Amino acid sequence: MKSTVGTSAAGSSEPRTIQGVTKAGILVFRKTGALLPLFLIMLLYFSFATEFFFTERNFGTVTTQAVYFTIIVIAQAIVMISGGFDLSVGSNVSLTSIITAMVVVTFSGPGGILLAVALGLLTGALVGAANGLIIAIFRVSPLIVTLAMASVVSGIALIITGGGPIFNLPLEFRQALYTGSVLGMPSPWLVALIIIAVAYVVLYWHRFGRNLYAVGGNPQSAHIAGVPVRWTLFLAYTVAGLLVGLAAVLLTARVGSGEPNLGGQLALQSIAAAVLGGISLRGGQGVLWGAILGAIFLIMLRNGLDLSGVSSYMQMVITGMLLVLAVVVDRYMNRN
Amino acid sequence: MTPILKASGIQKSFPGVVALANGELSVNPGEVHGLVGENGAGKSTLVSVICGATPPDAGSIEYLGEPFAPRSPREAYNAGIRVVFQHLSLIPFLTVTENLYVGRELSGGLGFLNRGAMRKRVDATLQELGFAHIGGQDRIIHLSTSQRFLVEVAKAVLYAPKLLIMDEPTAALNDAETELLFSITRKLRDEGSGIVWITHRLEELAQITDRITVMRDGAWVETVDSADVTRDAIISSMTGRKITAEALPPPLKAGAPVYLRTSGVSSDDGLHDLGIEVHSGEVVGIGGLAGSGIEEVGRLLFGVTPLRAGTVEILGRTYRRGQLSPGKLSRSGVFYLPGDRMGEGIFDVRPVLENTSVSALPQLSNFGFLRRGEERSSVRGFIERLGIKTRSAGQVIDKLSGGNQQKVLFARGMLTKADVFILEEPTQGVDVGAKADIYKVIHELAENGAAVLVISTDTRELLTICHRLLAVHDGRVIASFNADEVTEDRLVSAYFGQIDERETA
Ligand SMILES: Nc1ncnc2c1ncn2[C@@H]1O[C@H](COP(=O)(O)OP(=O)(O)OP(=O)(O)O)[C@@H](O)[C@H]1O
Ligand SMILES: [Mg+2]
Numbered sequence: 123m124k125s126t127v128g129t130s131a132a133g134s135s136e137p138r139t140i141q142g143v144t145k146a147g148i149l150v151f152r153k154t155g156a157l158l159p160l161f162l163i164m165l166l167y168f169s170f171a172t173e174f175f176f177t178e179r180n181f182g183t184v185t186t187q188a189v190y191f192t193i194i195v196i197a198q199a200i201v202m203i204s205g206g207f208d209l210s211v212g213s214n215v216s217l218t219s220i221i222t223a224m225v226v227v228t229f230s231g232p233g234g235i236l237l238a239v240a241l242g243l244l245t246g247a248l249v250g251a252a253n254g255l256i257i258a259i260f261r262v263s264p265l266i267v268t269l270a271m272a273s274v275v276s277g278i279a280l281i282i283t284g285g286g287p288i289f290n291l292p293l294e295f296r297q298a299l300y301t302g303s304v305l306g307m308p309s310p311w312l313v314a315l316i317i318i319a320v321a322y323v324v325l326y327w328h329r330f331g332r333n334l335y336a337v338g339g340n341p342q343s344a345h346i347a348g349v350p351v352r353w354t355l356f357l358a359y360t361v362a363g364l365l366v367g368l369a370a371v372l373l374t375a376r377v378g379s380g381e382p383n384l385g386g387q388l389a390l391q392s393i394a395a396a397v398l399g400g401i402s403l404r405g406g407q408g409v410l411w412g413a414i415l416g417a418i419f420l421i422m423l424r425n426g427l428d429l430s431g432v433s434s435y436m437q438m439v440i441t442g443m444l445l446v447l448a449v450v451v452d453r454y455m456n457r458n
Numbered sequence: 459m460t461p462i463l464k465a466s467g468i469q470k471s472f473p474g475v476v477a478l479a480n481g482e483l484s485v486n487p488g489e490v491h492g493l494v495g496e497n498g499a500g501k502s503t504l505v506s507v508i509c510g511a512t513p514p515d516a517g518s519i520e521y522l523g524e525p526f527a528p529r530s531p532r533e534a535y536n537a538g539i540r541v542v543f544q545h546l547s548l549i550p551f552l553t554v555t556e557n558l559y560v561g562r563e564l565s566g567g568l569g570f571l572n573r574g575a576m577r578k579r580v581d582a583t584l585q586e587l588g589f590a591h592i593g594g595q596d597r598i599i600h601l602s603t604s605q606r607f608l609v610e611v612a613k614a615v616l617y618a619p620k621l622l623i624m625d626e627p628t629a630a631l632n633d634a635e636t637e638l639l640f641s642i643t644r645k646l647r648d649e650g651s652g653i654v655w656i657t658h659r660l661e662e663l664a665q666i667t668d669r670i671t672v673m674r675d676g677a678w679v680e681t682v683d684s685a686d687v688t689r690d691a692i693i694s695s696m697t698g699r700k701i702t703a704e705a706l707p708p709p710l711k712a713g714a715p716v717y718l719r720t721s722g723v724s725s726d727d728g729l730h731d732l733g734i735e736v737h738s739g740e741v742v743g744i745g746g747l748a749g750s751g752i753e754e755v756g757r758l759l760f761g762v763t764p765l766r767a768g769t770v771e772i773l774g775r776t777y778r779r780g781q782l783s784p785g786k787l788s789r790s791g792v793f794y795l796p797g798d799r800m801g802e803g804i805f806d807v808r809p810v811l812e813n814t815s816v817s818a819l820p821q822l823s824n825f826g827f828l829r830r831g832e833e834r835s836s837v838r839g840f841i842e843r844l845g846i847k848t849r850s851a852g853q854v855i856d857k858l859s860g861g862n863q864q865k866v867l868f869a870r871g872m873l874t875k876a877d878v879f880i881l882e883e884p885t886q887g888v889d890v891g892a893k894a895d896i897y898k899v900i901h902e903l904a905e906n907g908a909a910v911l912v913i914s915t916d917t918r919e920l921l922t923i924c925h926r927l928l929a930v931h932d933g934r935v936i937a938s939f940n941a942d943e944v945t946e947d948r949l950v951s952a953y954f955g956q957i958d959e960r961e962t963a
Contacts, residue, residue, distance in 0.1 A: 329819045329826045336816050339805030346762060346802050347816045347870070348788025406807045 205405025212385025223380020250363015497861030
């Protein structure tokens with residue numbers, strides 16, 4: 123067995139570097155299919171079509187937008203790797219937003235903010251856990267379970283608020299979680315970076331990650347190899363719910379109100395981003411950075427389309443078509 | 459005489475691997491042609507090219523005297539080529555009849571299915587082939603691995619094939635089923651079909667084949683008349699070395715504790731009052747005919763299918779109905795190698811590394827955090843030790859040849875350092891050389907104090923590696939033998955239920 127280490131060695135000479143870059147390019151292509159070419163086409167197009175796209179300010183805007191979405195796509199990727207998906211992420215965001223806003227409006231001061239964040243995270247995690255429990259115990263289709271859950275959770279959010287938003291959130295809440303910064307970095311960016319780091323460690327350096335891929339790859343083989351299949355599934359949906367809750371809390375701070383419709387199209391969009399990033403719908407396949415890249419891609423696309431004056435209705439059409447394209451590419455790349 | 463098939467100079471590369479450097483195969487009508495070579499020699503790839511599933515990089519095929527370049531399996535099928543693949547290709551939730559006609563259903567004038575005609579034809583075929591224990595209306599998921607293979611055979615011969623290729627058809631079959639397949643094959647041959655017979659059970663070559671083609675490292679080595687060669691000659695042209703399949707189990711230590719004991723164990727599917735005892739340091743084999751219940755023993759002991767009655771004692775702990783589960787048993791030092799490699803063994807989309815280490819992760823981590831360096835180096839150690847042909851530990855297991863996938867599953871067990879091993883068909887699809895390696899490893903396990911239970915349809919394998927053999931007949935262990943005191947014939951007649959008083963278990 124020959125070792126293939128060496129191309130990334132430090133102080134490598136010119137051709138080595140080129141080789142390394144080519145290799146990395148091939149890897150990205152293999153893992154994330156059509157994403158890379160699409161990314162390049164998009165960047166090229168927008169840099170010509172709009173003046174504002176390649177500016178520092180727009181970079182800041184895009185990054186901030188990407189933060190929330192990336193966290194949700196990571197959540198979606200986790201359940202997709204386990205062989206399912208979560209159609210309730212959007213509703214979960216809405217409910218969490220309501221709960222967080224209600225708490226923060228009711229209890230003032232730093233204690234209130236902490237409580238609101240905690241209960242927001244708990245709400246997200248509980249919705250995820252409910253999904254996970256049903257899917258793990260009864261081994262029923264995540265499609266139906268999470269679709270039904272989406273309806274239940276949206277309904278609850280609307281019942282609680284009577285349909286309208288919750289206003290008058292304290293300024294400190296917004297300051298802490300949106301406008302504030304730590305060491306010169308906006309706090310949502312920091313949170314996202316931490317989440318990415320933790321997700322990386324958990325997926326690739328922890329047993330849970332291996333078990334997740336195994337369960338998604340072949341649940342029956344996993345069961346027989348001694349992997350705790352049910353527990354892994356339950357954890358996957360719970361952790362995903364927790365992440366979605368976190369994104370929802372951050373989003374609530376950003377929009378400055380509790381919104382029963384905050385989740386909108388997130389379910390479809392997050393699945394589209396994940397699939398574009400090479401997370402297979404058949405489970406057990408795909409890597410974290412692929413999902414992140416997919417998320418950034420969709421956000422940049424939306425930003426570019428906004429700047430070019432494309433209507434949001436048209437953007438829905440485009441997102442839908444991209445999902446179809448991504449699924450087809452996924453199927454083609456992975457067919458036997 | 460024009461050969462039915464003549465493939466020459468076939469080349470095929472995959473990223474980083476040359477699967478075929480020079481594939482040659484020529485099959486005459488009325489001939490059974492053996493195709494042999496080590497794991498990863500390129501046999502299945504050659505079949506895949508011939509049946510239109512893989513486009514070759516170079517080379518030519520003549521079929522019935524005409525140039526032939528099938529662009530899809532369907533095209534090859536319509537030309538009269540049938541393949542029984544190494545990996546089962548049946549649809550689990552459909553019935554046998556539906557599977558036999560999938561994609562080519564019989565229908566009446568308006569496109570409505572002619573179920574009656576299909577059912578009749580299938581029942582007649584099953585009858586004619588002698589597969590009395592398989593019903594046309596059985597769903598595939600309810601069949602055992604060997605029955606599924608026979609259904610594949612039935613599917614291939616439903617309409618007389620001109621060329622029938624069977625890729626390791628006997629790997630999952632026991633002796634009686636193998637015999638049955640021989641007679642089916644001979645009948646087809648006498649009717650003028652050409653048959654390609656791929657196998658790692660070399661003793662079959664003398665019994666069934668007329669000529670033999672040997673491949674090594676993706677290239678044709680020689681084609682010889684079966685009558686003119688010995689088994690040893692075949693082995694040395696396959697491997698370029700001599701292999702002694704002889705392997706004696708290590709001597710038993712007196713007073714070794716019992717690691718696995720069952721008493722009065724019954725299942726819902728026909729095992730009764732099963733009594734098994736395996737000591738530390740002992741290799742015990744279980745054999746029996748198809749339908750005798752041996753297919754179920756491993757699953758039952760490992761908690762995959764439920765226990766109906768009785769107790770299982772493993773490593774000092776007693777389990778009753780509802781208490782056995784794969785997770786619990788893995789954690790307490792038991793490893794089970796399933797017989798259904800694709801369905802219950804491998805994670806086809808994951809790399810060799812993860813496939814190997816999956817059961818040993820608890821030992822390879824601290825507080826759940828993996829020691830990846832150690833994991834990688836131990837997996838590499840087993841890749842080397844068992845000669846697993848893979849581009850790297852990071853290669854997706856799906857891309858490995860069947861025998862090499864099997865070796866990965868075996869390595870998975872080794873890595874767990876378990877105390878009790880339940881091995882179901884541990885060497886299915888593995889070549890002669892690797893088989894000898896695996897036998898050696900099994901004996902090392904026993905020598906280091908593990909209890910090993912081998913469930914196998916290969917009687918010779920059981921006789922070679924075990925200390926003690928249990929014959930299962932009709933769901934019960936009816937006889938127990940010391941391996942050095944029993945002949946193959948004796949064992950097989952016990953499988954059929956014929957025993958002497960003193961042999962009673
Ligand atoms: N799709 C693929 N991608 C990469 N490598 C492949 C692919 N298919 C086969 N190979 C490689 O080609 C070689 C030949 O494989 P093949 O399955 O033909 O072997 P085989 O002779 O049938 O072995 P076995 O006896 O184990 O079934 C192996 O090294 C295998 O890893
Ligand atoms: Mg093969």
